[in-house]
Amino acid sequence: MERKVKTLEQFIIQKEQNFPYATGQFSKIIRDIVLPSRIINREVNKAGLVDILGLTGDTNIQGEQVQKLDLFANEAMIDSLFKGRMVCAIGSEENDDFIIKEGSTGKYIVLMDPLDGSSNIDVNVSIGTIFSVYRRKNMDGPLKKEDLLQKGVDQVAAGYILYGSSTMLVYTTGHGVNGFTLDPSIGEFLLSHPNMKFPDKCDTYSVNEGHYRNFFEGTKEYLRHIKRDSPKPYKSRYIGSLVADFHRNLLKGGIFMYPGTVEKPNGKLRLTFEANPMAFIAEQAGGYASTGLERILEIDPDTLHQRTPLFVGNKEEVLKLEGFIRKYGKTGETIIQS
Ligand code: P6P
Numbered sequence: 001m002e003r004k005v006k007t008l009e010q011f012i013i014q015k016e017q018n019f020p021y022a023t024g025q026f027s028k029i030i031r032d033i034v035l036p037s038r039i040i041n042r043e044v045n046k047a048g049l050v051d052i053l054g055l056t057g058d059t060n061i062q063g064e065q066v067q068k069l070d071l072f073a074n075e076a077m078i079d080s081l082f083k084g085r086m087v088c089a090i091g092s093e094e095n096d097d098f099i100i101k102e103g104s105t106g107k108y109i110v111l112m113d114p115l116d117g118s119s120n121i122d123v124n125v126s127i128g129t130i131f132s133v134y135r136r137k138n139m140d141g142p143l144k145k146e147d148l149l150q151k152g153v154d155q156v157a158a159g160y161i162l163y164g165s166s167t168m169l170v171y172t173t174g175h176g177v178n179g180f181t182l183d184p185s186i187g188e189f190l191l192s193h194p195n196m197k198f199p200d201k202c203d204t205y206s207v208n209e210g211h212y213r214n215f216f217e218g219t220k221e222y223l224r225h226i227k228r229d230s231p232k233p234y235k236s237r238y239i240g241s242l243v244a245d246f247h248r249n250l251l252k253g254g255i256f257m258y259p260g261t262v263e264k265p266n267g268k269l270r271l272t273f274e275a276n277p278m279a280f281i282a283e284q285a286g287g288y289a290s291t292g293l294e295r296i297l298e299i300d301p302d303t304l305h306q307r308t309p310l311f312v313g314n315k316e317e318v319l320k321l322e323g324f325i326r327k328y329g330k331t332g333e334t335i336i337q338s
Pocket of ligand 1: 118
Protein backbone atom coordinates (compact mmCIF):
# COMPACT_ATOMS: atom_id res chain seq x y z
CA MET A 1 0.00 0.00 0.00
CA GLU A 2 1.42 3.38 -0.99
CA ARG A 3 2.68 5.30 2.05
CA LYS A 4 0.56 8.41 2.69
CA VAL A 5 2.74 11.46 2.04
CA LYS A 6 2.54 14.37 4.42
CA THR A 7 3.55 17.85 3.36
CA LEU A 8 5.44 20.21 5.67
CA GLU A 9 2.32 22.37 5.95
CA GLN A 10 0.11 19.41 6.94
CA PHE A 11 2.73 18.31 9.48
CA ILE A 12 2.99 21.76 11.06
CA ILE A 13 -0.77 22.14 11.33
CA GLN A 14 -0.95 18.71 12.96
CA LYS A 15 1.87 19.57 15.40
CA GLU A 16 1.08 23.26 15.84
CA GLN A 17 -0.13 22.75 19.38
CA ASN A 18 3.43 21.70 20.25
CA PHE A 19 4.77 25.15 19.40
CA PRO A 20 5.11 26.87 22.77
CA TYR A 21 3.13 29.95 21.78
CA ALA A 22 -0.01 30.96 19.92
CA THR A 23 -0.91 28.54 17.16
CA GLY A 24 -0.13 29.54 13.60
CA GLN A 25 2.91 31.66 14.49
CA PHE A 26 5.50 28.94 13.86
CA SER A 27 3.90 27.87 10.61
CA LYS A 28 4.29 31.46 9.39
CA ILE A 29 7.94 31.66 10.46
CA ILE A 30 8.85 28.33 8.87
CA ARG A 31 6.98 29.45 5.72
CA ASP A 32 9.14 32.57 5.63
CA ILE A 33 12.27 30.42 5.92
CA VAL A 34 11.26 27.69 3.49
CA LEU A 35 10.16 29.97 0.65
CA PRO A 36 13.60 31.60 0.15
CA SER A 37 15.26 28.20 0.61
CA ARG A 38 13.52 27.06 -2.58
CA ILE A 39 14.94 30.07 -4.42
CA ILE A 40 18.40 29.52 -2.90
CA ASN A 41 18.17 25.85 -3.91
CA ARG A 42 17.47 26.88 -7.51
CA GLU A 43 20.43 29.26 -7.58
CA VAL A 44 22.78 26.78 -5.88
CA ASN A 45 21.88 24.12 -8.43
CA LYS A 46 22.69 26.35 -11.37
CA ALA A 47 25.76 27.98 -9.82
CA GLY A 48 28.01 25.70 -11.85
CA LEU A 49 26.41 26.99 -15.02
CA VAL A 50 27.97 30.39 -14.53
CA ASP A 51 31.26 28.90 -15.74
CA ILE A 52 29.81 26.48 -18.29
CA LEU A 53 27.80 29.20 -20.00
CA GLY A 54 30.81 31.47 -19.91
CA LEU A 55 28.89 34.16 -18.04
CA THR A 56 31.09 36.90 -16.79
CA GLY A 57 29.90 36.25 -13.27
CA ASP A 58 29.22 39.97 -13.07
CA THR A 59 25.96 39.95 -15.01
CA ASN A 60 23.75 36.93 -15.77
CA ILE A 61 21.76 36.00 -18.88
CA GLN A 62 18.97 38.36 -17.85
CA GLY A 63 21.56 41.09 -17.53
CA GLU A 64 21.01 41.11 -13.76
CA GLN A 65 23.84 41.74 -11.39
CA VAL A 66 24.91 38.26 -10.25
CA GLN A 67 25.58 38.40 -6.54
CA LYS A 68 27.79 36.02 -4.66
CA LEU A 69 25.45 33.22 -3.66
CA ASP A 70 25.85 33.73 0.05
CA LEU A 71 24.93 37.41 -0.27
CA PHE A 72 22.04 36.41 -2.52
CA ALA A 73 20.88 33.87 0.07
CA ASN A 74 21.24 36.43 2.84
CA GLU A 75 19.09 39.00 1.06
CA ALA A 76 16.47 36.41 0.10
CA MET A 77 16.11 35.27 3.71
CA ILE A 78 16.03 38.78 5.18
CA ASP A 79 13.46 39.94 2.61
CA SER A 80 11.17 36.97 3.24
CA LEU A 81 11.44 37.05 7.04
CA PHE A 82 10.68 40.76 7.33
CA LYS A 83 7.86 40.57 4.76
CA GLY A 84 6.32 37.79 6.84
CA ARG A 85 5.98 40.25 9.77
CA MET A 86 6.61 37.60 12.44
CA VAL A 87 10.26 38.60 12.91
CA CYS A 88 11.44 41.90 14.45
CA ALA A 89 15.19 41.35 14.22
CA ILE A 90 17.67 39.20 12.33
CA GLY A 91 21.26 38.29 13.17
CA SER A 92 23.12 36.95 10.13
CA GLU A 93 26.60 35.53 9.66
CA GLU A 94 26.80 37.89 6.66
CA ASN A 95 26.07 41.08 8.66
CA ASP A 96 28.28 42.64 11.32
CA ASP A 97 25.35 43.60 13.54
CA PHE A 98 21.68 42.80 14.06
CA ILE A 99 19.18 44.05 11.49
CA ILE A 100 16.23 45.57 13.37
CA LYS A 101 12.87 45.99 11.61
CA GLU A 102 11.80 49.38 12.93
CA GLY A 103 8.17 49.50 14.01
CA SER A 104 7.78 45.73 13.69
CA THR A 105 5.18 44.03 15.87
CA GLY A 106 6.95 40.73 15.32
CA LYS A 107 7.74 38.74 18.46
CA TYR A 108 10.59 36.61 17.07
CA ILE A 109 14.30 36.99 16.40
CA VAL A 110 16.02 34.78 13.79
CA LEU A 111 19.76 34.09 13.88
CA MET A 112 21.05 32.49 10.71
CA ASP A 113 23.92 31.42 8.52
CA PRO A 114 22.16 31.86 5.18
CA LEU A 115 24.63 29.76 3.19
CA ASP A 116 27.13 27.89 5.36
CA GLY A 117 30.04 26.33 3.52
CA SER A 118 29.46 28.44 0.42
CA SER A 119 33.11 28.04 -0.59
CA ASN A 120 32.17 24.42 -1.42
CA ILE A 121 29.76 25.44 -4.18
CA ASP A 122 32.56 25.64 -6.75
CA VAL A 123 33.43 21.99 -6.14
CA ASN A 124 29.79 20.86 -6.06
CA VAL A 125 29.82 19.87 -2.40
CA SER A 126 26.64 20.06 -0.30
CA ILE A 127 26.06 23.30 1.62
CA GLY A 128 23.35 24.51 3.95
CA THR A 129 21.23 27.22 5.52
CA ILE A 130 21.20 27.16 9.33
CA PHE A 131 18.63 29.00 11.48
CA SER A 132 17.68 29.59 15.12
CA VAL A 133 14.40 31.15 16.28
CA TYR A 134 14.07 33.01 19.61
CA ARG A 135 11.10 34.87 21.11
CA ARG A 136 11.74 38.36 22.45
CA LYS A 137 11.76 38.49 26.25
CA ASN A 138 10.47 42.07 26.53
CA MET A 139 7.28 42.44 24.51
CA ASP A 140 7.14 46.21 24.78
CA GLY A 141 9.54 48.99 24.02
CA PRO A 142 12.80 48.82 22.08
CA LEU A 143 14.63 45.54 21.74
CA LYS A 144 17.26 44.98 24.39
CA LYS A 145 20.45 42.88 24.33
CA GLU A 146 18.64 40.23 26.40
CA ASP A 147 16.12 39.89 23.54
CA LEU A 148 18.75 39.65 20.84
CA LEU A 149 21.43 37.49 22.49
CA GLN A 150 19.89 34.60 24.39
CA LYS A 151 21.26 31.28 25.59
CA GLY A 152 20.78 28.36 23.22
CA VAL A 153 18.39 26.75 25.73
CA ASP A 154 15.99 29.63 24.97
CA GLN A 155 15.61 28.71 21.28
CA VAL A 156 11.97 28.04 20.34
CA ALA A 157 13.01 26.42 17.06
CA ALA A 158 16.14 25.56 15.07
CA GLY A 159 16.86 23.84 11.80
CA TYR A 160 18.83 23.59 8.62
CA ILE A 161 18.21 23.20 4.91
CA LEU A 162 20.75 20.91 3.23
CA TYR A 163 21.33 21.53 -0.49
CA GLY A 164 22.70 18.12 -1.39
CA SER A 165 21.85 15.20 -3.67
CA SER A 166 18.36 16.13 -2.55
CA THR A 167 17.24 19.24 -0.70
CA MET A 168 16.21 18.56 2.87
CA LEU A 169 14.74 20.60 5.73
CA VAL A 170 15.49 19.29 9.23
CA TYR A 171 14.10 21.20 12.21
CA THR A 172 12.94 21.01 15.82
CA THR A 173 10.58 23.09 17.97
CA GLY A 174 11.64 21.24 21.12
CA HIS A 175 9.47 18.19 20.47
CA GLY A 176 11.83 15.96 18.53
CA VAL A 177 13.49 16.36 15.13
CA ASN A 178 11.80 15.80 11.77
CA GLY A 179 13.22 15.77 8.24
CA PHE A 180 11.49 16.78 5.02
CA THR A 181 12.70 16.19 1.48
CA LEU A 182 11.86 18.61 -1.33
CA ASP A 183 9.93 17.00 -4.17
CA PRO A 184 10.99 19.30 -7.01
CA SER A 185 8.15 18.02 -9.22
CA ILE A 186 5.57 19.61 -6.93
CA GLY A 187 7.77 22.12 -5.05
CA GLU A 188 6.71 20.68 -1.69
CA PHE A 189 8.77 19.51 1.28
CA LEU A 190 7.45 16.04 2.19
CA LEU A 191 7.96 14.30 5.55
CA SER A 192 10.67 11.74 4.82
CA HIS A 193 12.50 11.34 8.17
CA PRO A 194 10.03 11.44 11.08
CA ASN A 195 11.35 11.55 14.67
CA MET A 196 15.07 11.55 13.81
CA LYS A 197 17.42 10.14 16.46
CA PHE A 198 21.17 9.53 16.54
CA PRO A 199 21.83 5.78 16.16
CA ASP A 200 23.15 4.18 19.35
CA LYS A 201 26.41 3.20 17.66
CA CYS A 202 29.03 5.85 16.96
CA ASP A 203 31.81 4.66 14.66
CA THR A 204 32.55 7.81 12.71
CA TYR A 205 34.48 10.96 13.58
CA SER A 206 34.55 14.19 11.59
CA VAL A 207 37.45 16.57 12.11
CA ASN A 208 39.91 18.49 9.93
CA GLU A 209 43.08 16.70 11.02
CA GLY A 210 45.11 19.26 9.11
CA HIS A 211 44.89 21.33 12.28
CA TYR A 212 46.05 18.38 14.45
CA ARG A 213 49.43 19.84 15.42
CA ASN A 214 47.63 22.83 17.02
CA PHE A 215 44.94 20.86 18.86
CA PHE A 216 45.07 20.85 22.67
CA GLU A 217 46.41 17.74 24.35
CA GLY A 218 42.94 16.55 25.42
CA THR A 219 41.70 16.56 21.82
CA LYS A 220 44.84 14.81 20.62
CA GLU A 221 44.54 12.15 23.34
CA TYR A 222 40.91 11.49 22.34
CA LEU A 223 41.91 11.04 18.69
CA ARG A 224 44.81 8.77 19.67
CA HIS A 225 42.37 6.73 21.81
CA ILE A 226 39.79 6.16 19.09
CA LYS A 227 42.52 5.22 16.61
CA ARG A 228 44.53 3.01 18.94
CA ASP A 229 42.18 1.52 21.50
CA SER A 230 38.77 1.13 19.83
CA PRO A 231 37.83 -2.54 19.16
CA LYS A 232 37.11 -1.65 15.52
CA PRO A 233 38.67 1.29 13.66
CA TYR A 234 36.43 4.36 13.44
CA LYS A 235 35.56 5.75 10.01
CA SER A 236 36.96 9.21 9.31
CA ARG A 237 34.51 11.34 7.33
CA TYR A 238 34.97 15.09 6.84
CA ILE A 239 33.24 17.08 4.10
CA GLY A 240 34.18 20.53 5.35
CA SER A 241 30.55 21.64 5.29
CA LEU A 242 29.01 21.66 8.79
CA VAL A 243 25.44 20.92 7.70
CA ALA A 244 26.52 17.98 5.51
CA ASP A 245 28.85 16.52 8.16
CA PHE A 246 26.25 16.95 10.91
CA HIS A 247 23.45 15.47 8.80
CA ARG A 248 25.47 12.35 7.94
CA ASN A 249 26.34 11.82 11.59
CA LEU A 250 22.69 12.27 12.61
CA LEU A 251 21.63 9.56 10.16
CA LYS A 252 24.57 7.15 10.57
CA GLY A 253 26.02 8.00 13.99
CA GLY A 254 29.15 10.04 14.62
CA ILE A 255 30.87 12.90 16.35
CA PHE A 256 31.64 16.20 14.61
CA MET A 257 34.58 18.15 16.01
CA TYR A 258 35.74 21.69 15.41
CA PRO A 259 38.18 22.03 18.33
CA GLY A 260 39.90 25.05 19.72
CA THR A 261 43.61 25.33 18.96
CA VAL A 262 46.59 26.95 20.62
CA GLU A 263 46.25 29.98 18.33
CA LYS A 264 42.44 30.00 18.25
CA PRO A 265 41.23 28.57 21.59
CA ASN A 266 37.61 29.24 20.54
CA GLY A 267 37.96 27.56 17.17
CA LYS A 268 36.26 28.81 14.00
CA LEU A 269 32.52 28.17 14.26
CA ARG A 270 30.06 30.78 15.57
CA LEU A 271 28.08 30.09 18.73
CA THR A 272 24.87 31.84 17.61
CA PHE A 273 24.59 30.86 13.92
CA GLU A 274 26.14 27.39 13.91
CA ALA A 275 26.78 25.80 17.32
CA ASN A 276 23.50 26.67 19.07
CA PRO A 277 21.08 25.55 16.32
CA MET A 278 23.04 22.33 15.77
CA ALA A 279 23.19 21.75 19.53
CA PHE A 280 19.41 22.17 19.89
CA ILE A 281 18.77 19.72 17.04
CA ALA A 282 21.37 17.28 18.39
CA GLU A 283 19.93 17.22 21.92
CA GLN A 284 16.39 16.82 20.55
CA ALA A 285 17.69 13.81 18.60
CA GLY A 286 19.18 12.21 21.71
CA GLY A 287 22.69 13.59 21.15
CA TYR A 288 24.74 16.28 22.90
CA ALA A 289 26.86 19.32 22.04
CA SER A 290 29.77 20.65 24.07
CA THR A 291 32.65 23.11 23.95
CA GLY A 292 34.71 20.25 25.38
CA LEU A 293 34.16 21.73 28.82
CA GLU A 294 30.51 22.79 28.97
CA ARG A 295 27.12 22.30 27.32
CA ILE A 296 26.85 24.57 24.26
CA LEU A 297 23.20 25.47 25.01
CA GLU A 298 24.09 26.92 28.42
CA ILE A 299 26.61 29.49 27.12
CA ASP A 300 25.51 33.08 27.76
CA PRO A 301 26.48 34.86 24.50
CA ASP A 302 28.37 38.17 24.71
CA THR A 303 28.50 39.06 21.02
CA LEU A 304 26.70 38.06 17.83
CA HIS A 305 29.79 36.65 16.14
CA GLN A 306 31.56 35.00 19.05
CA ARG A 307 33.19 31.68 18.24
CA THR A 308 33.20 28.43 20.19
CA PRO A 309 34.83 25.03 19.98
CA LEU A 310 32.12 22.54 18.91
CA PHE A 311 31.90 18.82 19.62
CA VAL A 312 28.47 17.48 18.64
CA GLY A 313 26.91 14.09 17.95
CA ASN A 314 26.25 10.89 19.83
CA LYS A 315 25.91 11.84 23.49
CA GLU A 316 28.12 9.02 24.84
CA GLU A 317 30.90 9.92 22.38
CA VAL A 318 30.83 13.65 23.15
CA LEU A 319 30.90 12.91 26.90
CA LYS A 320 33.90 10.63 26.29
CA LEU A 321 35.64 13.50 24.47
CA GLU A 322 34.88 15.83 27.41
CA GLY A 323 36.57 13.29 29.71
CA PHE A 324 39.79 13.44 27.70
CA ILE A 325 39.76 17.24 27.58
CA ARG A 326 39.17 17.49 31.33
CA LYS A 327 41.94 14.97 32.00
CA TYR A 328 44.58 16.09 29.50
CA GLY A 329 43.94 19.74 28.83
CA LYS A 330 41.22 22.27 28.42
CA THR A 331 40.22 23.87 25.16
CA GLY A 332 40.82 27.32 26.64
CA GLU A 333 44.15 26.56 28.24
CA THR A 334 47.47 26.73 26.40
CA ILE A 335 49.10 23.37 26.88
CA ILE A 336 52.86 23.35 27.21
CA GLN A 337 53.82 21.67 23.95
CA SER A 338 55.86 18.52 24.65
P1 P6P B 1 37.83 23.99 7.79
C1 P6P B 1 32.55 26.12 6.18
O1 P6P B 1 33.44 27.16 5.80
C2 P6P B 1 32.55 26.05 7.71
O2 P6P B 1 32.09 27.25 8.24
C3 P6P B 1 31.70 24.89 8.18
O3 P6P B 1 30.61 24.63 7.35
C4 P6P B 1 32.69 23.74 8.19
O4 P6P B 1 32.38 22.75 9.14
C5 P6P B 1 34.02 24.44 8.54
O5 P6P B 1 33.88 25.81 8.15
C6 P6P B 1 35.20 23.85 7.79
O6 P6P B 1 36.36 24.53 8.23
O7 P6P B 1 38.80 24.79 8.64
O8 P6P B 1 37.88 22.52 8.11
O9 P6P B 1 37.93 24.25 6.30
